[in-house]
Amino acid sequence: MEKTNSLLRTNLERLMVKSKGKSQARVPIKVTVYDVARAAGVSPATVSLALKDSPQISKETKERVKATASEMGYVPNFFGRGLVSERTYSIGWLIG
Numbered sequence: 001m002e003k004t005n006s007l008l009r010t011n012l013e014r015l016m017v018k019s020k021g022k023s024q025a026r027v028p029i030k031v032t033v034y035d036v037a038r039a040a041g042v043s044p045a046t047v048s049l050a051l052k053d054s055p056q057i058s059k060e061t062k063e064r065v066k067a068t069a070s071e072m073g074y075v076p077n078f079f080g081r082g083l084v085s086e087r088t089y090s091i092g093w094l095i096g
Contacts, residue, residue, distance in 0.1 A: 031074045040068040051076070 037044040042065060050057045050065035057065075082088040 030077075031069075031072045033074075036065065036072060036074050038071045039072060040065050 011073045033044045033047045040047065041052075042061065044060065046057060047065050047069070050062045051069065053062065079088075
């Protein structure tokens with residue numbers, strides 16, 4: 001557990017970029033499946049399957065991955081999902 005907490009702290013520190021100069025403003029960078037996988041100690045494929053509630057992944061692993069993703073602030077990329085599924089759920093209008 002200590003290793004996981006250490007990885008989370010390291011990843012959260014890496015995700016915040018300090019601006020140079022007077023203020024200490026921070027700009028967040030998106031957390032990826034790879035970041036969650038590294039922190040949870042599993043592969044990116046396992047993270048993907050766990051977040052989809054696949055029956056191939058054990059209940060304990062799903063809970064660990066979901067908890068890690070939540071702690072890190074992981075949000076799935078809607079456009080990336082559209083690329084994989086080949087559906088964008090967008091409507092286009094042609095005005096002439």
